[in-house]
Amino acid sequence: MTPNVSKSPSQKGYYGSFGGAYIPEMLFPNVEELENSYLQIINSEEFQKEYWQLLRDYVGRPSPLYFAKRLSEKYNTNIYLKREDLNHTGSHKINNTIGQILLAKHLGKKRIIAETGAGQHGVATATVCALMGLECIVYMGEVDIERQRPNVERMKLLGATVRPATSGSKTLKDATNEAIRDWINNPIDTHYIIGSVVGPHPYPDMVARFQSVISEEIKKQLQEKTGRDYPDYVLACVGGGSNAAGTFYHFIENPKVRLIALEAGGQGVNTGKSAATTALGKMGIIHGSKTLLMQTKDGQIIEPYSISAGLDYPGVGPIHAYLFDSRRGEYYAVTDEEAMEAGFMVSKIEGIIPAIETAHAFAYLEKLNAKPDEVVVVCLSGRGDKDLATYIKWQEGTYKGHE
Numbered sequence: 063m064t065p066n067v068s069k070s071p072s073q074k075g076y077y078g079s080f081g082g083a084y085i086p087e088m089l090f091p092n093v094e095e096l097e098n099s100y101l102q103i104i105n106s107e108e109f110q111k112e113y114w115q116l117l118r119d120y121v122g123r124p125s126p127l128y129f130a131k132r133l134s135e136k137y138n139t140n141i142y143l144k145r146e147d148l149n150h151t152g153s154h155k156i157n158n159t160i161g162q163i164l165l166a167k168h169l170g171k172k173r174i175i176a177e178t179g180a181g182q183h184g185v186a187t188a189t190v191c192a193l194m195g196l197e198c199i200v201y202m203g204e205v206d207i208e209r210q211r212p213n214v215e216r217m218k219l220l221g222a223t224v225r226p227a228t229s230g231s232k233t234l235k236d237a238t239n240e241a242i243r244d245w246i247n248n249p250i251d252t253h254y255i256i257g258s259v260v261g262p263h264p265y266p267d268m269v270a271r272f273q274s275v276i277s278e279e280i281k282k283q284l285q286e287k288t289g290r291d292y293p294d295y296v297l298a299c300v301g302g303g304s305n306a307a308g309t310f311y312h313f314i315e316n317p318k319v320r321l322i323a324l325e326a327g328g329q330g331v332n333t334g335k336s337a338a339t340t341a342l343g344k345m346g347i348i349h350g351s352k353t354l355l356m357q358t359k360d361g362q363i364i365e366p367y368s369i370s371a372g373l374d375y376p377g378v379g380p381i382h383a384y385l386f387d388s389r390r391g392e393y394y395a396v397t398d399e400e401a402m403e404a405g406f407m408v409s410k411i412e413g414i415i416p417a418i419e420t421a422h423a424f425a426y427l428e429k430l431n432a433k434p435d436e437v438v439v440v441c442l443s444g445r446g447d448k449d450l451a452t453y454i455k456w457q458e459g460t461y462k463g464h465e
């Protein structure tokens with residue numbers, strides 16, 4: 063069986079040989095403050111009370127675990143969907159931003175910064191800033207601002223300032239650089255809300271803990287529905303890896319559960335147009351963390367590509383590099399085409415239009431071959447309303463790269 067694999071990093075933030083905090087010296091005070099206080103704050107009674115109350119009354123948790131009858135018949139097994147798409151703002155991302163905004167409040171921060179690519183994390187951050195009355199600045203690449211207009215408008219409506227990143231390729235990694243620069247210049251009053259299980263320690267562990275509510279609920283809900291508190295398989299898509307980390311979290315140390323992660327294979331793993339990090343990546347450093355990273359021979363980051371903006375990231379969080387490397391987790395690439403077909407299929411047979419990110423997880427049901435008495439849980443990470451234009455263009459045959 064697999065070696066002893068832990069869901070928590072070492073004290074220095076290492077998952078095996080991945081993780082850590084590789085940051086410029088000027089960020090040491092900010093990151094150290096977080097590192098020294100995050101566990102104490104998160105575990106305090108006051109924090110826990112507020113966190114759970116907001117998850118219940120504001121986010122709408124627990125999210126249902128839905129037995130997908132027609133999907134189960136199609137694949138001749140038992141498929142349950144964890145409905146993160148029903149959360150306020152339409153995905154799992156709010157679980158993390160609620161946790162981090164409370165942490166920021168406990169640290170006495172007055173100003174919040176975030177980076178965003180597709181705009182989903184920016185919207186989730188702007189939402190909790192409005193909720194708490196904190197100033198919100200979201201960095202976003204100029205190119206992304208153009209192609210993600212509706213999310214930019216949402217953020218503005220929620221009271222956030224969207225600042226364009228104008229350097230480099232004018233996309234997510236440039237927005238991240240701008241956010242880090244801002245944090246260096248504003249170390250006292252500002253908290254940086256990172257949107258996935260990436261970044262320097264303690265972010266990957268912190269975000270995984272906030273998302274672990276997903277598997278905590280799955281355990282309880284499966285116990286009620288099946289009389290057993292674990293499934294045979296959990297499936298989730300991976301961009302940076304936060305919905306997958308949350309879905310896997312309480313099952314990582316149970317070797318009876320197969321952890322299956324689906325990455326964006328784009329136009330094909332070997333076409334130069336994908337975001338299949340575990341298939342193509344080598345050890346490197348991105349956003350302050352040592353992890354698997356798509357890079358050239360001389361260490362330049364390769365621009366990732368996926369039809370789904372949320373999976374379009376050249377790395378994975380260190381917990382995934384570790385689960386992949388230790389073989390505890392199984393990582394497969396799903397192409398744009400396979401994902402889109404699965405998105406249309408789930409819409410028609412379950413009446414649920416999934417986010418295109420999530421559709422990658424559904425696509426793998428074609429290959430899973432689960433037995434009739436086995437139990438499969440798929441994390442339905444988000445709803446597909448935001449992707450309507452892409453679905454329509456794909457169907458018309460007029461889709462030409464992201465917009």
Ligand SMILES: *Cc1c(COP(=O)(O)O)cnc(C)c1O
Nearest residue numbers: 258301302303304305372419444
């Ligand atoms: C952002 C996003 C993802 C990818 O992010 P992870 O950190 O890998 O979870 C997946 N699904 C949806 C719906 C998203 O919005």
